[in-house]
Amino acid sequence: MNHLPLIIKREYLTKVRNKSFIIMTFLSPLIMIALIAVVAYLSQLNNDKKRTITVLDESGFLKDVFQNTENTTYNNLEDFNLEEAVKLVKETNDYGLLYVAKVDSIEEVSKSIKFYSEETPSLTVISGIEGKIEKFLRDKKLQQDGVTIAQIEAAKTNVDIAQESFDGQKSSKLDNIIKLAFGGVAGYLLFMFIIIYGNMIMRSVIEEKTSRIIEVIISSVKPIQLMMGKIIGTSLAGVTQFAIWVVLGGVLMIVVSTIFGIDLAQTSTPQQELMNQAMQAEGAQAMAENLLNGINNLPLLNLVIAFMFFFIGGYLLYSSLYAAIGAAVDNETDTQQFMLPILMPLILAVYVGVFTVIEDPHGTVSTVFSFIPFTSPVVMLMRIPFGVPIWQQGLSLLLLIGTFMFAVWFAAKIYRVGILMYGKKPTYKELFKWLKY
Amino acid sequence: MNDLLVADSVSKSFGSFKALNEVSIAVPKGSIFGLLGPNGAGKTTLIRIINQITMPDEGTVQLDGQPLKPEHIRDIGYLPEERGLYKSMKVGEQALYLAQLKGMSKSEAKSRLKYWFDKLDIGDWWNKKIQELSKGQAQKIQFVVTVLHRPKLLIFDEPFSGFDPINANLIKDEILQLRDEGATVIFSTHRMESVEELCDHIALIHKSNKILDGKLNDIKRQYRTNTFEVGLQSNNSEAVIAEIKNKFEVLPATFKNLNDDIKLNIKINEATSSNDLLSFLTSTAEVNHFVEVIPTANDIFIQTVKNN
Numbered sequence: 001m002n003h004l005p006l007i008i009k010r011e012y013l014t015k016v017r018n019k020s021f022i023i024m025t026f027l028s029p030l031i032m033i034a035l036i037a038v039v040a041y042l043s044q045l046n047n048d049k050k051r052t053i054t055v056l057d058e059s060g061f062l063k064d065v066f067q068n069t070e071n072t073t074y075n076n077l078e079d080f081n082l083e084e085a086v087k088l089v090k091e092t093n094d095y096g097l098l099y100v101a102k103v104d105s106i107e108e109v110s111k112s113i114k115f116y117s118e119e120t121p122s123l124t125v126i127s128g129i130e131g132k133i134e135k136f137l138r139d140k141k142l143q144q145d146g147v148t149i150a151q152i153e154a155a156k157t158n159v160d161i162a163q164e165s166f167d168g169q170k171s172s173k174l175d176n177i178i179k180l181a182f183g184g185v186a187g188y189l190l191f192m193f194i195i196i197y198g199n200m201i202m203r204s205v206i207e208e209k210t211s212r213i214i215e216v217i218i219s220s221v222k223p224i225q226l227m228m229g230k231i232i233g234t235s236l237a238g239v240t241q242f243a244i245w246v247v248l249g250g251v252l253m254i255v256v257s258t259i260f261g262i263d264l265a266q267t268s269t270p271q272q273e274l275m276n277q278a279m280q281a282e283g284a285q286a287m288a289e290n291l292l293n294g295i296n297n298l299p300l301l302n303l304v305i306a307f308m309f310f311f312i313g314g315y316l317l318y319s320s321l322y323a324a325i326g327a328a329v330d331n332e333t334d335t336q337q338f339m340l341p342i343l344m345p346l347i348l349a350v351y352v353g354v355f356t357v358i359e360d361p362h363g364t365v366s367t368v369f370s371f372i373p374f375t376s377p378v379v380m381l382m383r384i385p386f387g388v389p390i391w392q393q394g395l396s397l398l399l400l401i402g403t404f405m406f407a408v409w410f411a412a413k414i415y416r417v418g419i420l421m422y423g424k425k426p427t428y429k430e431l432f433k434w435l436k437y
Numbered sequence: 438m439n440d441l442l443v444a445d446s447v448s449k450s451f452g453s454f455k456a457l458n459e460v461s462i463a464v465p466k467g468s469i470f471g472l473l474g475p476n477g478a479g480k481t482t483l484i485r486i487i488n489q490i491t492m493p494d495e496g497t498v499q500l501d502g503q504p505l506k507p508e509h510i511r512d513i514g515y516l517p518e519e520r521g522l523y524k525s526m527k528v529g530e531q532a533l534y535l536a537q538l539k540g541m542s543k544s545e546a547k548s549r550l551k552y553w554f555d556k557l558d559i560g561d562w563w564n565k566k567i568q569e570l571s572k573g574q575a576q577k578i579q580f581v582v583t584v585l586h587r588p589k590l591l592i593f594d595e596p597f598s599g600f601d602p603i604n605a606n607l608i609k610d611e612i613l614q615l616r617d618e619g620a621t622v623i624f625s626t627h628r629m630e631s632v633e634e635l636c637d638h639i640a641l642i643h644k645s646n647k648i649l650d651g652k653l654n655d656i657k658r659q660y661r662t663n664t665f666e667v668g669l670q671s672n673n674s675e676a677v678i679a680e681i682k683n684k685f686e687v688l689p690a691t692f693k694n695l696n697d698d699i700k701l702n703i704k705i706n707e708a709t710s711s712n713d714l715l716s717f718l719t720s721t722a723e724v725n726h727f728v729e730v731i732p733t734a735n736d737i738f739i740q741t742v743k744n745n
């Protein structure tokens with residue numbers, strides 16, 4: 001008797017009709033967008049703040065350095081001593097006082113600069129001032145040695161190494177960024193999916209135990225069927241939710257950015273800075289060309305297929321473990337002790353992915369972790385954009401499926417026994433014993 | 438084949454704990470079979486083995502002459518002691534789901550459900566969620582779900598707990614009717630008065646062993662003590678009592694009677710017949726109460742468990 005479709009249907013409908021599920025489905029994108037908008041708004045707010053910095057230059061070397069900009073006004077003091085200047089800055093509530101002590105030669109200026117302020121000044125302000133002074137002093141010193149401004153400008157060179165593989169495929173730094181982005185998104189997506197929906201499966205198993213219906217159900221269907229039904233039904237609900245999030249999030253993003261005129265893309269993250277650097281190095285046209293080229297260079301078909309298999313395989317493996325935990329415990333608080341062993345390989349996979357794969361996608365560490373079933377879905381997905389031989393992918397997938405089958409068998413065992421145990425917090429030793437029942 | 442269910446020396450251990458030790462029972466077709474025993478005796482384990490929730494370590498179970506197979510779950514309806522339904526699911530939907538898991542088609546399940554809901558007068562609960570019902574109401578639903586697919590074998594674990602007397606009676610009548618329609622019932626309980634009322638066969642399990650089984654009446658006969666409850670009226674009570682005590686073993690008795698003169702439990706030996714006792718009594722005083730003391734299931738239960 002195959003009840004699988006029936007169980008899947010029930011699990012799916014129960015999840016989808018659940019009030020908190022519906023609310024979260026529609027609220028989460030709103031909250032996310034609101035959060036992004038607030039962050040974007042705040043960072044803009046911060047940048048817009050006008051500052052006045054008082055400059056007391058006793059050396060007289062740095063007179064021409066500070067030109068007022070849109071956000072910063074420099075107020076040059078003359079005929080003041082340091083004490084008076086500090087007092088004045090305190091009274092006027094200026095951002096800070098830049099003080100250059102009296103020195104004899106331009107060589108000593110760099111050592112005699114101090115910044116006084118009420119609070120610790122912001123990093124950007126200080127490094128901005130430092131940059132200005134450094135450039136000014138360098139130019140000045142070069143000029144002293146007889147180099148003209150024109151020569152200095154002419155000496156600035158940009159190097160962009162053109163990359164080409166032995167079989168003639170052109171690539172660029174941008175390629176690596178695209179590959180990284182793809183691998184990162186895939187890995188992160190899987191990670192999120194496992195945590196959110198794995199937990200949901202676990203809770204639904206626990207709910208069956210606490211509502212005591214499990215004995216009725218288990219006298220009608222095999223535990224393995226019930227578990228598969230739960231995993232698949234919950235996953236479908238998860239896919240539904242995810243799809244709604246993506247669509248709704250996209251629409252809201254457009255709406256919000258047009259209404260409030262906040263350019264969300266301007267909010268810079270470290271990744272975007274990396275992108276910006278690459279862009280600057282190449283110029284817009286070359287950049288667009290490289291972007292297309294980069295995407296074309298990706299093993300797209302391989303990626304899509306691998307993504308599907310590794311995503312599903314990894315997700316099933318972890319969710320069967322979540323279901324087993326749910327079957328082993330009585331209530332959600334008891335799940336903690338079993339949670340760590342599940343999360344650890346997952347977190348490890350993400351770390352390996354982020355730190356090792358980027359540096360050396362085909363090194364020993366990356367390769368080994370892309371074969372270990374508990375880390376392979378994340379690590380392999382991050383490696384594939386850099387080109388992984390098909391046999392490696394196949395072997396890794398085979399190992400993953402094998403482990404999944406073992407995990408299902410293992411979980412069903414625990415399920416069968418654990419499901420009927422109430423009021424006892426199981427230990428690992430007991431779990432092991434259950435396997436033999 | 439007169440036995441629907443035959444368990445043959447079934448053993449089951451959980452780790453070092455032996456939950457069942459070579460227990461054999463035979464449940465005749467069309468009977469109501471009481472599975473009795475103190476808490477933790479192993480009744481639930483045996484029931485779970487019959488339901489194929491757990492497997493026996495040793496021994497076999499046969500249903501209708503065949504070793505238990507996964508298909509047999511269609512033929513069994515099981516009401517566990519730990520009741521439970523999906524709390525946030527609607528009554529009708531849930532009943533349909535559970536019926537389909539037992540192999541019924543959706544339309545068949547629907548029409549059967551309608552019949553039962555009308556019969557128990559709970560039709561307007563269809564769209565309610567379980568959590569909106571009281572405990573007793575939810576148990577009614579569970580009862581319906583258990584019997585809905587017309588199983589050959591019905592297993593009830595404490596079916597009356599949680600019901601008020603009216604509903605308990607209602608359920609009792611339904612169980613009897615199901616039996617009359619051909620179902621065989623295994624009935625596990627601690628409540629001996631319902632055993633007395635319903636069961637025709639019993640098995641008593643204690644500390645993982647079956648210590649007693651058979652027809653309830655046979656067992657009672659086996660446990661009879663040849664004691665008679667007697668109420669007498671006489672003008673000279675003390676002399677009468679002394680005379681009786683002289684001839685028979687007499688125990689104090691309490692029973693309700695309109696006359697309240699002499700109340701005695703009189704035990705006779707094997708050689709004496711009840712007629713002998715009665716004729717002796719009529720010759721000494723006026724007899725207005727004469728009943729053989731039949732051991733109740735409760736007495737048998739306590740006595741057997743204590744002796745083991």
